[in-house]
Amino acid sequence: MISLPIDDALFNYRVAGVAILNGKVLLHKTPSDNFWSLPGGRAELFEFSKDTLVREMEEETGMNVQVGEMLWVSENFFRYNDKKHHEIGFYFKMNIPDLTSQDDFLGAEGQEELLFKWIDVNELTTVPVYPEFLAEELARNPLETKHFTSDFRDLDAM
Template identity: 40%
Template sequence: MVAGRRTIRFDDAGRRFNARVAGLALREGHLLIHRTVHEPFWTIPGGTAEIGEDSRATLIREMHEELGVEVSVGRLLFLVENFFHFEDRDWHEIGWYYLMKLPMTFPFYADRRIVHEIVDGKNRLEFRWVPATRSELERLPLPPVFLADWIERLPESTEHIIWDDGAL
């Protein structure tokens, strides 16, 4: 985080609140996912919002920082109240999940190989494309897991979802 910038995340008695923005990038029937290499699960690319920053600006900033590209932010698909346990604390996360379009210059391989890697602070992130199907997403550890139910029929208008993933 740059000096003067402050993320919308705080801790309280073993719990954490987080404001997260993520983007579903689709290409040729595939979805872009990423993970921090030391963690056993994948997620939708995105990051924590900052105070004074709207959610679309967060997604644009995060993708520029992580992918080095300018994305086009589409419609808001999901507003998610996500509850889960991770890293010895209970999380309450508000998540904005947008459709987003990557430039065609961003690498695409349908064979699940890593298409992009970056060190983000102390974490090494890797990105890959996977088939955007319910069966594929159900096979992955990809929280929040409700996404598998929706991936083949994305909503036409924003869906509000309250989800409890339990322990990660």
Template identity: 40%
Template sequence: MDISTRIGEGKFNFRTGVIAMDDERVLLHKNEYDEHWALPGGRVEMFESTGKTAVREMKEELDVDVSVERLLWFTENFFDFEGEAFHEIAAYYKVRIDGPIYKGKDPFYGKEGERVLIYQWFPISQLSEIELYPAFLREGLNDLPKHTMFLTIDQ
């Protein structure tokens, strides 16, 4: 059971983001109907560690095995999405891809339940040119922290 619940006027999420890199590129995804991009990942399940969530989500969505390398960011994020207020706690892990995955320039597809997810490798140097959320990633992925950082984000 995902840790995501409606509380009062908003929604609380507990999420893991996955940072998969290939040379100077990072893997991003979006729902087929969204305008913005995000890191792959998903909601943490009850009694599941955030690191295990990273591994599970990549297997579910892309059928690829990954190994967690390290936690880069732990965030508390306040934002609106589709007219709803969110309070989200998220762990962002850098991972190593252990299995075959498409590494070309074109978009490719994965699934999350019934939803189609669009994936694409983006040059890190060009992240400022795309709509990427949370927005701190546009700069943060250019200069990965040497130690885990805690961020509060109010978008």
């Protein structure tokens, strides 16, 4: 996985999928987190980003997905579990052709449980979703291709 510790920080290369159906977007979180994010994960060395998303969704949910066009690129600096992170994220449209229900369900990342939930895009401003640009962008119709930066130079203040 492309996740490199550098001094007291971590660099991640992450790929995530945007699945919107019936006005709801698929999000996930760990039981200990107090925020939601789009499903996906870290790329492996010499793995194309679209292949990363297919692999991560299969590993975490058992679902086969179809990856569409890239929507967003995000350069994100943040603190998570008391560690500074520098993350490059690619966000793709994602279709789940064999989806039979939009009920909540459990998945897993290794030994860690993941809760998956379909949340109405118009309610995203009432729940914490990261990176922060997602709530506004997911409510757009149609979605627009963009590049985002989140520049928190003074991470100690976070």
